[in-house]
Amino acid sequence: MSHHDDDLHGLLAEYETPSALVAACKKVRDAGYAKWDTYTPFPVHGIEKAMGIRMTGLPWIVLAAALVGLASAVGLQWWTNAVDYKFISSGKPMWSIPANVPVYFELTVLFSAFAALFGMLILNNLPEPSHPLDHLQAFGRVTDDRFFLYIEKGDAKFDLAETQRLLDGTHPVTVDAVNEDRRTSDQLPKPLVLAAAVIAVVALVPFAFIAKARATKTDKPKIHAMGDMDWQIKFQAQQPNPLFSNGMAMRAPEPGTVAMDEHPDDEHLTAGKVDGQFVRTFPASVTIDDATMARGRDRYQVFCAPCHGVSGNGDGPVAQRAMTLAEGTWVPPTALGQDYLRQMPVGQLYDVVNNGVRNMPGYGSQIPVDERWAVVLYLRALQKAKAAPVGELTDAERAALK
């Protein structure tokens, strides 16, 4: 094969068997070459030693990635479940390490696996689209059944005649001179660049939509992807239903039905009345103590305070919001400290909690009997606190007020 010296890239020797190649490697290694490699269809056992290849640092890269993966898993679960979005699940602590171990493990493995593959590719300088050897027809068998040894011209010890002699002495099938690759363009193919650009632009579209959705408001109702989940074929409360004689979907309880916490015999307790008159005393079964008061306060703050306000001035957040909206139909909640309410029998207050009054709905279905009375008790305490004369306060309380 004739060639111009400038064009030479290296010398390639071809062998039939792996053992011939290994034997050749030892000679080339001992001759002190550095820029050379062997090409084989499969990893040849023992060739690392014969070529003097040092152990790769890949395991360390993987170990580092594993630690990063583990740290990410710890951080992710800690931040999301113990800090940013806390809620109780199956009575477990917010930050439940035993329950987090599976994800610790998975992310550690995931990061390590990526590091192993991509670390290998990067250390191997892959992808490597072209190589001067590609233009040699014989070299096509490197991925099939032939074994090659290639010494680059760039090696400090390379000398055409000397190197040729060395290779000839290793019993190769042939030794070929390999030329510089002047045919393959350094540029990426144009269609490839174009396709990549198009894909890159298209990939931005979903993000553009997300950005738009975050920045704009819409009046349109949400999309109902599955209509029959949102509008189920069933009767709902207050709807007509021709199946029943009274035409209503809701059914009244059978006559004489008693709820579990009702005591039909004790009108004082359940209705706040005795002989049709509102009672002025608490029922005997309601104990007037700190525990009842605390429960009443708790229930008041859940059920009453949204409208009536924490201190009963009729200025709860719902009322305030309604005022700012200035809707004409809004009836403001009653301030609970007013005189007529202070004079009202406890039985009537109980009745209001139970059945509602004017625009206020009844809370009987949401609050058990005992707790309704506890709310009334707390209401009484609120009223008393609002109208307490200075003389009834202790010295400490007076000081605190100043």
Next chain:
Amino acid sequence: MAKTKETAKEGGFGDNIRMDGLASKLMGIAGGIGVVGLGASFGLGYTSDKSQFMHSYLTAYAWILSIGIGALWWVVLQHLVNAKWSTVVRRVGELLASTMPMLALLSLPIVIPALMGDSTLYIWADSQKMHADHLLHKKAAFLNRDFFVVRLVIYFVFWGVLSRYLLSKSVEQDKTGAPEIRSKLQALCAPSMILMALTLTFAAIDFVMTLEPKWYSTIFGVYYFAGAVVSFHSFFALALMWLQKNGRLAKSVTSEHYHDIGKMMFAFTAFWAYIAFSQFMLIWYANIPEETEWYHVRAHGAWGTVSYVMIAVNFLIPFFGLLSRHVKRNRAALGFWAVWILVVHWLDMFWLVKPHMHTEHLPFSILDVTCTVGMLGMFIAAAAFSSQKLNLVPIKDPRLEKSLAFENF
């Protein structure tokens, strides 16, 4: 390597593979330590605290038994999968497995009190206490003295006969060189492996799990098995190192074999952690009272500290310690981790057994040391006893050549 190969072919063996005087010397020293250790234990135990003695004894016994069963399991496995790498070291494993009669003997101080109705360890040994408790009463068909003894007899007869048979067939091959012995033993080891799994599981349940007869865990047998395998391999590595130090097997056993043993130590350290975590996490998560109680004791106070320490010493530290291939191939480093694993596996047994004695503090005593050292001595003496007049290598096993030339990739 090539030289060894040739001599092996000629019928001789280019290495010292006979115990000769070393066996009786080892028997004397180890047996002496065993007798002194156990004697001291019995003396201290019966003069002071019976409960302490019984629990310390059971801790040590669960530990030594796991090494013995681990050895037998390993030998059965090598035959079953027709392993080649291990042929050169298999005889040493067979010798360690041949200690079954000694292990049966050592179980007597646990079995005899139970048989006499002493409920220091096992509440079920006392039939009155069993019948007084509704839940335990239901289990009386399994948890009773007679059936316990029947089961133990089955385990030890099976283990004893199997280990003896495997050893004798292997020794027979040393003389006759009959190659069909290999396939015969392979066929035998398939059903034996099934019986190994069952006997090991139920032995673990009988000796350890029934300490708390209301507690149960389907994975318990696997847990004990994981510990048995990791501690056997550690003991095995140390035994080989000791033999090589004394000039036996010096050329035949190479870094390659240690590398494989180290891999097993590493893999089963991780496997133990997997099983331990699975058992703990599932019980912790479901939070069913009769199961959780067992962990509740071990999660609080002094035992809680032990549990946390175990996460580190039984898993994290040896895991990273054994990760590198250089460690597995370096005798000193591997020996260090082998000792480490044997110690932490003992701690595991302590953690399984001792909370039954004291739920508040750690009942550690000098008895733990004397019992453990005593049993270790007896175990080694029993193995040394079997090793007299035998080759330490199955010299005519057809796989020996591969084992000698074996290399890890």
Next chain:
Amino acid sequence: MAMAQSPFDLAPQGENAFARITHNVARVAEVPKPPRGWYIAFGIALSLLSVFGVSIGWLFWQGIGIFGNMNPVFWAMPIVNFVFWVGIGHAGTLISAILYLLRQNWRTAINRFAEAMTIFAVICAGIFPGLHVGRPWLPYWMFPLPNQMSMWPQFRSPLEWDVFAVGTYFTVSTLFWYMGMIPDFGTFRDRSTTKLRKAIYGALAMGWRGPSRQWHRYERAYLILAALATPLVLSVHSVVSFDFATAQLPGWHATIFPPYFVAGAIFGGFAMVVTLAVPARQFFGLKRIITVGHLELMAKIILATGMMVGYAYSMEFFIAWYGGNDYEMFTFFNRALGPYAWSYWCMIFCNVVSPQVFWSKKMRTNPWVILGVGVLVNIGMWFERFVIVITSLSRDFLPSSWGYYKPTFWDFSLLAGSFGLFFTLFLLFCRYLPMVAMAEVKAFHPSAHGHGDEHH
């Protein structure tokens, strides 16, 4: 490697063994027309795939009311199918990774398509939870993505662990699979006769030319991936088992579930490998690469893992009695004798009884017997998940809430359709990708020794 019983004795031999291996494997993807059997199989697979498409379409249109799921059995066939497919997906990585670490070189003949099978099975598995949640437009809620509602996934839930475990498993299996194929893509590229093939296989090979300095790092990376994949395989089915075992339901809460599920997965996965391998070697003329010796070894593994599964069944029964819990005892009594006893005994017959024929050497060297047992084990493993999910849910604590679950047509059509997806992908793989790891088979061939003493 030249042991008397080595399966490689039947592998291509002779002066140019490497070229023959290349030829045998590459030919399958290079012939202009695949064998007729391939077309028939592909036709069946495509029809089943269209059944899958129609079923999913109808499901999305109608909602999950078309399932038979009804009080008290709300986890039913979609979960059974999910666990079934995930289980199938275990043998591939097991063969690639664990057998690699155990130096079982015979794996090279089957590892590639076992890996492919893994990936396709995990794809099938991943679809079912997606269908079962009934909100197919919200699957992204399962991932920890920053969102306007500031809501994060619930990491204390085993179902969330599943997302990570199955996701990681799929990713790592795919990486492992692809990495294994890089050298073989190089072979395909170098043998390409058309520009298109050269471009596609060339891009996939990423310029692999087999330099030893690259092989060295490649082998190290392969070893690391195998070492990572091994515990990963164990973790995936363990996590799946946690879905059940963390609950307090009798029959679900057993501490042995993690290793028991893993053993069952390996068992079922190997059964699927032989189910695919026996016809594949027949159709594609790979009998000299996937030999009877290989099939026999797989039969032995099926027998061994079948015994492990049997061990777990018996431990569950024993502890159900030993634990003294009436509900637990009843559940197991109910499994064996209750209304679903047929499924239980079907499972026992297929999983524990049928592999016992492998004790006979004659049986485990007959490919058609192996195929038959493989199919039975697949059925049995499906029933195992059916037994666990359905019997436990249908009769739990309160007799007043007991029920009897009946799958509907759509439950079955989705199951059948998933097989269509699986086989379609698999047949495409057989046609276009290197079905056997050529480089690895060559590396373990007797004439691959580089030490110079080939004839020892």
